[in-house]
Amino acid sequence: MKEFAISKKRWEKLLNGFVWLGKGKLDQQLVINHLNDDFETLEALFNLVNEELRERLIHLSFVKPSEYQKYAHHFIFIVNKDLVIKNACDPFISRFDIDFDSLKKQSFLNLIDEDTARLLKDPEYVEQLINSKTNQSLVLLNQTFLFNIKRLRATKTLVINLYQLHLNSKFFPHNLTDQIEKGRLKQKRRNEDIIEQVKLHLDNRPLSHKLSLKQLCTDFGINSNQLKKLFKEQYQCSVYEYHISLRMRQAYLLIETGTLPFKEIAYMVGYTQYSAFVNYFKTYYNVLPKELRRRQSATQKI
Numbered sequence: 001m002k003e004f005a006i007s008k009k010r011w012e013k014l015l016n017g018f019v020w021l022g023k024g025k026l027d028q029q030l031v032i033n034h035l036n037d038d039f040e041t042l043e044a045l046f047n048l049v050n051e052e053l054r055e056r057l058i059h060l061s062f063v064k065p066s067e068y069q070k071y072a073h074h075f076i077f078i079v080n081k082d083l084v085i086k087n088a089c090d091p092f093i094s095r096f097d098i099d100f101d102s103l104k105k106q107s108f109l110n111l112i113d114e115d116t117a118r119l120l121k122d123p124e125y126v127e128q129l130i131n132s133k134t135n136q137s138l139v140l141l142n143q144t145f146l147f148n149i150k151r152l153r154a155t156k157t158l159v160i161n162l163y164q165l166h167l168n169s170k171f172f173p174h175n176l177t178d179q180i181e182k183g184r185l186k187q188k189r190r191n192e193d194i195i196e197q198v199k200l201h202l203d204n205r206p207l208s209h210k211l212s213l214k215q216l217c218t219d220f221g222i223n224s225n226q227l228k229k230l231f232k233e234q235y236q237c238s239v240y241e242y243h244i245s246l247r248m249r250q251a252y253l254l255i256e257t258g259t260l261p262f263k264e265i266a267y268m269v270g271y272t273q274y275s276a277f278v279n280y281f282k283t284y285y286n287v288l289p290k291e292l293r294r295r296q297s298a299t300q301k302i
Helices: 008-022 038-063 090-095 114-120 123-131 176-204 213-220 224-235 239-257 262-268 274-285 289-301
Strands: 072-079 085-088 136-140 143-151 158-165
Touching: 008 038, 072 090, 114 123, 114 136, 123 143, 176 213, 176 224, 176 239, 213 224, 213 239, 224 239, 239 262, 239 274, 239 289, 262 274, 262 289, 274 289
Parallel strands: none
Antiparallel strands: 072 085, 072 158, 136 143, 143 158
């Protein structure tokens, strides 16, 4: 069995690419960073499969133009040299139900995915695209497009061509959509299990230890963005907020039910600076530690 040591981001891009390929979307291309590792072979193979299917589909434009129109959409943006939008074709406006005034004078870079936008900020890269005959891919309005850039005659005006290629579902097994949905549900359950394990780990780890988000990600095989997003969705608070709540609840219990010095309690729940602990406690419970203990002592005497 072949094992790959890769980033979570690279794996998810390939996995999502296959999901979209299974739905018939052919306007995809993974970025090859020339790392010369084994996983890059799979990324290159994925791109080749997409290119081969695109070529076969584009062939329809010559042999069966009317049939081809069922699977392809072509949209045009007119931009200046700084990629500020000057115009957009009517089919794009109508298909995505967009008010043109909201597009005009916006930067095209603000509408697309961050990775492509970062590349297009480089004038040399844009010039390479203008002189290239190949199509790249980008994400716009949460949809994937193939695109190329051409210069309008001898002016500084640029034409951005966007293409969507989508195979008809008749070319795929009838139960493919069900399989994809089952895969998503399985992944969702797996994520929920991971987040539950993270919470259980936080519940049982010593509160005096400093919380490291990076270490949590390493221990549970999840990236930081996912951890933050999924934990918030599952428990309606961030990882740090939950960790602080554990510290505060334990401190409250120790102050209310015991006689330990406040500084010792602060150290036990992870605060080396007593003043910081007092400020957190006052913010969290709207009462100072000494006031809470005094109140509890008065109650016990009664």
